[in-house]
Amino acid sequence: MEPTVDILKDLHYRMLRIRLFEEAAGRLFEGNKMPGFLHLYVGQEAVAAGVCVAMRDDDQVSSTHRGHGHLVAKGGDLNKMMAELMGKADGYCNGKGGSMHICDLDLNMLGANGIVGGGTPIAVGAGFANKYKGNDTVSVAFFGDGSTNIGAFHEAINMAAALRLPVLFVCENNEYGEYTRRDKVMAINDVVDRAAGYGIPGVIVDGMDAVAVYEAAVEGLARARRGEGPTFIEAKTYRYYNHHGVQTLGMKYRTDEEVDAWKAKDCIEGFERRVTEAGLISADELAAVRVELEAEVEAAVEFGENSPLPEVSTLLTDVYTEVSR
Amino acid sequence: MEPTVDILKDLHYRMLRIRLFEEAAGRLFEGNKMPGFLHLYVGQEAVAAGVCVAMRDDDQVSSTHRGHGHLVAKGGDLNKMMAELMGKADGYCNGKGGSMHICDLDLNMLGANGIVGGGTPIAVGAGFANKYKGNDTVSVAFFGDGSTNIGAFHEAINMAAALRLPVLFVCENNEYGEYTRRDKVMAINDVVDRAAGYGIPGVIVDGMDAVAVYEAAVEGLARARRGEGPTFIEAKTYRYYNHHGVQTLGMKYRTDEEVDAWKAKDCIEGFERRVTEAGLISADELAAVRVELEAEVEAAVEFGENSPLPEVSTLLTDVYTEVSR
Amino acid sequence: MTATEPEAEVRELTYLGAFNEALFQLMREDEDIFIAGEDVGLTGGVFGSFAGLIDEFGERRCVDTPISEQAIVGLGIGAAVSGLRPIVDLMFMDFILVAMDQIANQAAKLKYMFGGNATLPLTITTNGGAGVSAAAQHSQSLEAMLCHVPGLKVVMPSSPADLKGLLVACVREDNPTILVKNKRMFGKRGPVPEALYEIPLGVGNVVREGTDVTVVAYGRMVPESEKAAERLAEEGVSCEIVDPRTVQPLDTDLLVASARKTNRVVVVHEAVRFGGLGAEIAAQIQEEAFDYLDAPVARIAAPFSPIPFSPGLERHYVPNAKRISEGILETLGRPVPGA
Amino acid sequence: MTATEPEAEVRELTYLGAFNEALFQLMREDEDIFIAGEDVGLTGGVFGSFAGLIDEFGERRCVDTPISEQAIVGLGIGAAVSGLRPIVDLMFMDFILVAMDQIANQAAKLKYMFGGNATLPLTITTNGGAGVSAAAQHSQSLEAMLCHVPGLKVVMPSSPADLKGLLVACVREDNPTILVKNKRMFGKRGPVPEALYEIPLGVGNVVREGTDVTVVAYGRMVPESEKAAERLAEEGVSCEIVDPRTVQPLDTDLLVASARKTNRVVVVHEAVRFGGLGAEIAAQIQEEAFDYLDAPVARIAAPFSPIPFSPGLERHYVPNAKRISEGILETLGRPVPGA
Ligand SMILES: Cc1ncc(C[n+]2csc(CCOP(=O)(O)OP(=O)(O)O)c2C)c(N)n1
Numbered sequence A, B: 001m002e003p004t005v006d007i008l009k010d011l012h013y014r015m016l017r018i019r020l021f022e023e024a025a026g027r028l029f030e031g032n033k034m035p036g037f038l039h040l041y042v043g044q045e046a047v048a049a050g051v052c053v054a055m056r057d058d059d060q061v062s063s064t065h066r067g068h069g070h071l072v073a074k075g076g077d078l079n080k081m082m083a084e085l086m087g088k089a090d091g092y093c094n095g096k097g098g099s100m101h102i103c104d105l106d107l108n109m110l111g112a113n114g115i116v117g118g119g120t121p122i123a124v125g126a127g128f129a130n131k132y133k134g135n136d137t138v139s140v141a142f143f144g145d146g147s148t149n150i151g152a153f154h155e156a157i158n159m160a161a162a163l164r165l166p167v168l169f170v171c172e173n174n175e176y177g178e179y180t181r182r183d184k185v186m187a188i189n190d191v192v193d194r195a196a197g198y199g200i201p202g203v204i205v206d207g208m209d210a211v212a213v214y215e216a217a218v219e220g221l222a223r224a225r226r227g228e229g230p231t232f233i234e235a236k237t238y239r240y241y242n243h244h245g246v247q248t249l250g251m252k253y254r255t256d257e258e259v260d261a262w263k264a265k266d267c268i269e270g271f272e273r274r275v276t277e278a279g280l281i282s283a284d285e286l287a288a289v290r291v292e293l294e295a296e297v298e299a300a301v302e303f304g305e306n307s308p309l310p311e312v313s314t315l316l317t318d319v320y321t322e323v324s325r
Numbered sequence C, D: 001m002t003a004t005e006p007e008a009e010v011r012e013l014t015y016l017g018a019f020n021e022a023l024f025q026l027m028r029e030d031e032d033i034f035i036a037g038e039d040v041g042l043t044g045g046v047f048g049s050f051a052g053l054i055d056e057f058g059e060r061r062c063v064d065t066p067i068s069e070q071a072i073v074g075l076g077i078g079a080a081v082s083g084l085r086p087i088v089d090l091m092f093m094d095f096i097l098v099a100m101d102q103i104a105n106q107a108a109k110l111k112y113m114f115g116g117n118a119t120l121p122l123t124i125t126t127n128g129g130a131g132v133s134a135a136a137q138h139s140q141s142l143e144a145m146l147c148h149v150p151g152l153k154v155v156m157p158s159s160p161a162d163l164k165g166l167l168v169a170c171v172r173e174d175n176p177t178i179l180v181k182n183k184r185m186f187g188k189r190g191p192v193p194e195a196l197y198e199i200p201l202g203v204g205n206v207v208r209e210g211t212d213v214t215v216v217a218y219g220r221m222v223p224e225s226e227k228a229a230e231r232l233a234e235e236g237v238s239c240e241i242v243d244p245r246t247v248q249p250l251d252t253d254l255l256v257a258s259a260r261k262t263n264r265v266v267v268v269h270e271a272v273r274f275g276g277l278g279a280e281i282a283a284q285i286q287e288e289a290f291d292y293l294d295a296p297v298a299r300i301a302a303p304f305s306p307i308p309f310s311p312g313l314e315r316h317y318v319p320n321a322k323r324i325s326e327g328i329l330e331t332l333g334r335p336v337p338g339a
């Protein structure tokens, strides 16, 4: 489905919102204001944006350790996100979860996950619930190329296929799992080669092109809504920063040339060039969006910095739901 | 590779040896002389025999809960097997393992396994060791159709493919996992459809035809020995008895007609008919083998019955290898 | 006995029958409840636990799954977070080890990691215990591992009536619970009220009152301890048997009160002694009743080895009434026959 | 100190450096040793544990694997049964839950199930402990689960020198062992002998002699307890610190001897208190030293919740020198400042 101009604007808005949020988070991390691990999404924005623009608000998302992008794309509140990443009381998880467990169940974002493959079965459970309830909501599982080698992924996707559940599987193939190249750990050219083994259709898209991702997601979501079961989308993409943290160049496991070649295909720059050249969105409008988002991100940083650390009294709350009978 | 008459005789010998052993075990089980769970291999003999005849003695086997057939085919000592199944001191595991953990490391049979999918990673480890040592030994993983839905299987086969290990994967597709039909739990027509997702060749063989299995195994083993990595063989087969125990007919999860249709293709009867009709082995010779094996099995039953229960003093031995420094 | 406990007029049901009846009643009451697991639908469960449910509730609510323990638990998590009330079954307790990430890293921690913004009404049912020659991978009692994980509740019923009432509590509970049936109790009969009732989680039960020694036992070790207590009663020993029923949360108050009364405690479980729940119970009792104890808290449990297959070995592995009696006599400082 | 323990003349190395040096020396000595795991080859491990090994020993012996914890452990089992001496790495201790079937149902039980007919010289290395804002799924101390499984040996080194010697013992051991490094100790320096030496598994260490109270601690809680002991020494309290080093098998004799000497015991660990190893230690000490104890065996441990991300919460979660001192004073019946 050809995207309308409104859709294009939305794609751009969400990509840029992710990018600016992540760059700010990276700066805070470098400035030692962000504790723990930080897995930045920069480079892959077209995937989260493309899929989430195609989704309905009631559709759910399960995510990974690299989950900020999915929450931003789902409409996450940047204030709460930034505060959470800083371990503050006003964060999404009141500081208890951090980057790897960020979530917003009201937005149907069922959480990042610290365990590779851990979130995929949860998306399948949400898909099961949708089918059980007889609604036409779809759940989307985002996962990395590396995670397709772990057992939980395999069990989950097979179960979704066998039970014909309304789930969309979105593999963000950035060619690395941490510091290991994909060709070292799987003997296939494309991750999508696995789809046939589950009896579901698979499609490869250019993960640096939000429109391509969007179109594939529209298809996959529609198929799921029609009750025809899961689809597997492999989006070829790249993360610019290191697996964890911010360093970009000068690393042993990949060459600077490779990084630069991918950056030349940048999903936001390319998108902006194409839409302005085609006269679909004006350069001014794009610039205005950027100004607006920069302000939002700046405010989020301030919000996070000003938010207090959680009260010690909350340490032992939220372990169980209290029974009220 | 066309099998020689000697090979044919060997195939027949091993199939019949399994069949007679299993029938005897079934009778003992019915007579309450065999404690615990009993997963009989009857019906699937052509698979174990076909693969094991193609193997060298130094090639290893990892097995499943339905493992007697693999050990018999590997040359297992029927006395020790029967005693083990009865929980006796002279059994392969001194009564500690039973049916689900029967093994003979001297014969390179690395054990049955009570956990579905649990044995496959172990075969991959053995394959790794072979490659590491630089020998041309191959390890063979036997596993059921149902087990291909569990995470450990997926991780193991992918690892073998990625590391190009000398492992042969043999799926015994009997169309059921316990009492659940395969089409309910996987959305593919053939289990072998999964092979492409790991980047390894896959082949379907008639698992009721020992020669077909043998030929495929010869290929797969040779490929592994040449350093070209794993092959996936799917053998279409059937178990005559219930998942556990002996009952054959009158079950809810499959029809008597289905059972009868498979029995009409019996791997031993069919084999005997073909080789005698082709004048390759005489009916007399086949009968003589049967007499010999019946005697062996009968002796094994007697051996098992006469073997004592393990000494209580052995209860806590064999937990650790004692350090001798 | 609290108001929600079984009433007087009851029929007898087997342990499995009580489980099954509770499921029928729960599923009739609440459309959001479904069961999922290997062979739980068409076959009604390999032990018959789920018999007949599919006939009344259909395939939609009785879901036969692939052999995929991680995805089975994950299915439950995702469905529970989405507002359903799943019951997922792991055929043998040993298989929790296959799904341990989903149980202990995901289900148990989800609510906390999310800062409270999630409710997880998930029930996992499974079957534990030795004594049926199922060998090392089909006989374990692994409750100690689960009890150590904040976020889970763990239940080990010792009678048909408790099983029914505790299952109801688990399913109605808004937290992940694991209910462990004991394989050797499947056919055990006992009085079970017909109506749907709940036994609250975390509330133990004084199964037998006594004055000389407290025996803390749960699951199948309760009837074994009762046998031991009967025998010892003939020799003039008065045993109090306390069954925590829920092992997480543990009804420490009840155990401590009994310990302070009898001044001697023997803890009994089927699990391996080292690191078993008996260690936690002993530790808590000596913390809370130190000045009352006339002897160390003793533990009767399985020895430090995997579970052997042969009945000739297994019967010496699993604690029984005889070993429990001996342990009690030792703790009382009395002569142990044959020792 | 036994003959195999470190000698006097030594340089300083970090905790990670000691680990790394031991690997170099072991792999030079024995061609059957290899390492496998995620990023252990080319990258030298995400924490640098395996740095440089691939340069000397090549890809054959330093194997980067897929993200497949079950298959990683299974690879180790199969290779060990085939006569090699694998070291497989699980990046975070939390990930043992992903591989728990292979660890606890397979590796631990194989020899026993096979009636003794197998030898499994497998070492699993991993990194545990909280305090680095790694949140609920990357900070756990799960040794209690492993200790409860017959067939495994579990090691939690508390210093660079112990780490080296214990790793050597693990790798040379013909049984499955799990060695847990503590993430917050990676950079901690200490004297480490240059030569290859072994600290036998199951032999604890009196880290500090004292007379008033025994502190049982392992892993990072040893240096924390030492800090507490220093402070308390100024107040005239004499602490004996005993480090079992190997938590399975546990050097009970050493712990009991110290308990009998000081008459008071405080057990410290990072793991959750309920069902932690402290429970087992408390249970054993009250069993073996009942008449010697002047106070209940106390436990200082993490509270009953998942591990929070925020440093503001986490620092109240993990036991530290302050909480240890307070616990010791309480056990001594002395006034606790600010309490
Ligand atoms: C079970 C498990 N194993 C290992 C890790 C450590 N780890 C975190 S992210 C990661 C790489 C994941 O690769 P991929 O799925 O491709 O996602 P990407 O990081 O490329 O987005 C690894 C190995 C983990 N968190 N969980």
Ligand SMILES: Cc1ncc(C[n+]2csc(CCOP(=O)(O)OP(=O)(O)O)c2C)c(N)n1
Residues within 6 Å of the ligand: B065, B066, B114, B115, B116, B143, B144, B145, B146, B147, B148, B174, B176, B177, B178, B243, C038, C067, C069, C091, C095, C098
């Ligand atoms: C992890 C695990 N889950 C479930 C079981 C119970 N179980 C034993 S055999 C079996 C069916 C296996 O099916 P398949 O792999 O097709 O082998 P088959 O029995 O048909 O030979 C199941 C579910 C188990 N032993 N282990």
Ligand SMILES: [Mg+2]
Residues within 6 Å of the ligand: A144, A145, A146, A172, A173, A174, A175, A176, A177, A178
């Ligand atoms: Mg990746």
Ligand SMILES: [Mg+2]
Residues within 6 Å of the ligand: B144, B145, B146, B172, B173, B174, B175, B176, B177, B178
């Ligand atoms: Mg099958």
